[in-house]
Amino acid sequence: SRGKLNINVHVTESDSGEPHIKVDEVKVKAYARILREVQEAAGVEGSLNVRNITGFGDVFITQEDDEEILAEKWSVALxxxxxxxxxxxxxxTQEGNQLKNDLIERIENIEANLKDIEKVSNGRVEEIRNKLRDRIQQLFDDENFDKERLETEVAVIADKMDITEEIVRMRAHLKFFIEAIEQAEPAGRRLNFLTQEMNRELNTIGSKANDSEIAHHVVRSKETLEQIREQVQNVE
Structure with a gap:
């Protein structure tokens, strides 16, 4: 989990509450003894009363909260x-669900673009192979020309422009991404890794396809992927 939470509890006593005060018996006895000594020394008769002793303010002390009071306060705070x-x-939880729904929607947008890319790319390899063969055959229309080697070279060039594997891997990444955000445990690092892998696949598709329509879908997918990458930074 990212970050931490610090909690400070402050207790403010209510003005209507009774103060916890007790008498300092040691001081009371000491003041009483001293007052009697003063009476004897001064030759004053009479008995001591409570007022004589309570006149000394320090005979009252504020009582600290006992365990019962502390437990009661902690219960309220808890x-x-x-x-x-x-x-x-x-x-x-609410924010997480909203973020999950947003990410799923964006992944679906990339999937839609991927389907369009696949439609455009279907048959392109064979079409490219035929065009290359015809073009080269025109340039080297000779009975002694090695046609078998020509076929091999054309196949190699056409295969280099085939994006089938990239599309398959891209779909797998999209599937894993959805599975990750549906799980309960933290998936932030995994999602970040998958966005990086998807970006690599899109770059490869764009460079290998060499097609304006496919390039358009790649750009749109990368824009959506960048939005996903920013959102993933908020995922644990």
């Missing part, structure tokens, strides 16, 4: 965190 994470997961 519920809020769980709700936020559920919303985050739901949002990511």
């Amino acid at each position: 519920k809020a965190l769980s709700s936020a994470l559920e919303n985050l997961i739901a949002m990511r």
